[in-house]
Amino acid sequence: ETGVTQSPTHLIKTRGQQVTLRCSSQSGHNTVSWYQQALGQGPQFIFQYYREEENGRGNFPPRFSGLQFPNYSSELNVNALELDDSALYLCASSLLAGVDTQYFGPGTRLTVL
């Protein structure tokens, strides 16, 4: 196991609702990246946080937002949920983004009805 934890494991929401997903980084890691993995596809990069600042964003709309806290844990917030938001959401922590290896949590399975 990597030491990266995510909660909740599963979540069911309805279209238009808002959701918050949480991630605790591996000890000593200061960078967190969030990914969306739709069924049968590879992960798609949402955004990355380094020392509480967003320092990179993929091709996702502003209704996807995040936070990183002083202990380097992180949240992913999604507003106005759409059916296509149904996916596995993965967070990954690393010591130095881009060079260091990213270690993934088990993911949160979000279903939007």
Add this chain to the structure above:
Amino acid sequence: AQSVAQPEDQVNVAEGNPLTVKCTYSVSGNPYLFWYVQYPNRGLQFLLKYITGDNLVKGSYGFEAEFNKSQTSFHLKKPSALVSDSALYFCAVRVPMDSNYQLIWGAGTKLIIKP
């Protein structure tokens, strides 16, 4: 455009035989390449990475990968497959993102090892 391709959706191998999972990439500059494995309903587990140096990289669980710059490939290999190797395998490459980097991922290859 920068990209990663895994040309095979599925690879079937008999237990004990060697296995290869293919990955090709298209990036500017020197590539940083990664392989991860995903078991059902689990997150991604790191197997190995290439940054620089020896073209043959050894990783976890007996896996290795060969970097070939001229063919822009980074194929994952194992000399003798185990049934427990059956899983989904992803190749990823680092690309520039603003003042930082991000990983872009292949679509994955399902590896099935038959007893």
